[in-house]
Amino acid sequence: MTADVEDEQPGLVIEGDNLAVLPGFSDGSFQLIYIDPPFNTGAARTRRALRVTPDADGDRTGFAGRRYRTEVVGRSAYADTFADYRAFIEPRLLEARRLLSASGTLYFHIDQREAHYCKVLLDEIFGRDAFLNEIVWAYDFGGRARDRWPAKHDTILVYVRTPGAHFFDQDAIDRIPYMAPGLVGPEKAARGKLPTDVWWQSIVGTSSKEKTGYPTQKPAPILRRIIQASSRPGDRVLDFFAGSGTTGAVARELGRRFVLVDANPDAIAVMRRRLGDDGVTYRCDRA
Template sequence: MTTFAVDGPSLVLEGENLEHLRRLPDGAFAMIYLDPPFNTGRAQRAVRTTTVRRQEGTGGRVGFAGRSYDTFRELLAQYDDSFPDYWEFLEPRLLEAWRLLDETGTLYLHLDYREVHYAKVMCDVIFGRDSFLNEIIWAYDYGARTRKRWPTKHETILVYVKDPSKYHFDSEEVDREPYMAPGLVTPEKAARGKLPTDVWWHTIVSPTGREKTGYPTQKPVGLVRRMVQASSRPGDWVLDFFAGSGTLGAAAVETDRRFVCIDSSAEAVDVMASRLEEHAEVHRALREDTVADAVLVGDEREAPAS
């Protein structure tokens, strides 16, 4: 059972994220970072109609009691999919993300080149095109290189805000980068560094570095910390419900934020417990074998003496 409280401790939660999300209160989070599984499996083709409520008189059609709606019929096209219904899987979770953000809040959705275009259409529908803030390119230079095409060495982070007139963004809190040509600026500027653009050059987690947890898709703390610094304030709540190794939690600890990290994988929760347990309550799922053991112990304890 989710035990979130605004004045309570940070949480690491094991279990189906949609179940946990539906127990969390509206507008509780200043920033959400999502790194969902990338699609790399069988081809799917999906056509779906999505209906979104609009302010009265502004939608494309009028429904029950005069309510105004826009209807979007989307061909989500053919895509490589590790889930049979990947987009049916992602859409309700993005709707929950919108609900859970406060009015100054920001979503960072981390995807690769296979899915980002489809996800942007979906986020435009859910958040509104006016709420699109940035497309961030995370570029790195590590790993194998194909000779059959340009080697793929980047991922994409879509940035959407809850309310384009109220969102929080503080560039002065963000870690700065070195100038590529420091001789062209003053020594003072060179020493301070420059503000990042929407292209972030940042190494991956080193396979032999101290930051490595052993989790296969771990993202570097420096990458996520930059998002947390820009789009939340000290003391704010931040959320990741595809939490993996718990990098958002680690970035939140470094920057004095409170966090909720959710993952359905027991292995991921083990990694997060080791990494974050002194900073958060860890709630594990109750598994069938655990329940069976508990029943057996209870039966033995309560059985009458022979």
């Protein structure tokens, strides 16, 4: 089955192997591609969904010593291990380059275990002159290592389809506060500044309304900044490791059309709950 998007509703969610789905799209179909593939940690990634209720004899202590009882109400997981990560990701990146419009941009989200290998691979596929940025997303939550500096950042490698001809709308990006507003004067401080290539952004908090319970959910502000900068209203955005559907949720909010692909039925279920049926087509493209 082909997966072209010419006659689809504003949103399309496809359940299937992305390597089988992507050839069904026409060359240059997308202005922006964001992917957050498995990071090849060598382990199963899991997340539990908990319900917390007040209970004097509960298993958890909260603010002011109050006791709570926790109950596991859901669990999701996926395997994050590949014997040869390059063999897994290379054909998918080749498809990504084919699918980008002439002014399009790829944002490839990865962690420190594979970032350097992926950078070399992307240089080969796109060309070194197509490299635009290495964005560092820094956060400060989660576990703390005792035998090394705690790893608290991800890397987003940014490549363009046509060097020097990519679309980037600086004026559309939400500004952020200056870290030392007293040094720039009141006018600049009130206006804020454009983000650099280091992005400080909290992970999706346990009690956040944004939280879906999916193991690899990324914060909406990260995708908002990417979509604002590298696409226009009405453009098509693709995420073929879609997970919890953050790319689609933000793209719709910003008036972009989107295509999301994921092979995990749990991810498709999360996206259905999150995106609903209004303006979204769901399709299963499994062999």
